Amino acid sequence: MIVEVPDGVVDGRSGQQHHFLVRAAPRQQPHQVAVAARARIGKAQVVRAIAQRCNMSLKDANYVYSIILRTIINELHTGSRVVLPGIGRFKKIAIAPRRFVKPGTGESVMSTRSSKISFRPSNYLKSEI
Structure with a gap:
């Protein structure tokens, strides 16, 4: 980013005219990091990954996902x-x-x-x- 100061800017303290060009350091693009941080994966993506890696249908992969989730919930419910x-x-x-x-x-x-x-x-x- 380059910021140009108009010619003939007068310094209030010394009364001298200055001619200069201000160059700022290139800024990082925070929105690129924020976009990557917002990416998330949901149930559909997990089920699709299970189906692809295990060579099974989406219906069967969804059933496997449901069984795992239900088992975790049941065990937590009993205090395990x-x-x-x-x-x-x-x-x-x-x-x-x-x-x-x-x-x-x-x-x-x-x-x-x-x-x-x-x-x-x-x-x-x-x-x-």
Whole structure:
């Protein structure tokens, strides 16, 4: 990027005229990085990859995907940890009830017990990315 300053620019402090050309360093294009970061793969792409690599129909690959997902969900529901070598570990974490205050009324209320899923990627997955 080149920015030209018009001839005869007067410096306010010294009263001298300056004639110069300002050259800025070329800027990185952040939108190119952001576009790559936004790319994502969904269920359809995973099913298509399974079908291509295993020489099976999309219907069969979708069934395999569903079986894997249902197995993970069922095991997490029972409280088991699910470890997939090369991918990572899924774990169900119980969240205890806690007390909070409603902002409008100032009333103190207890939340219900809930749970969340924790995922920890394997060292292999970390090293590959």
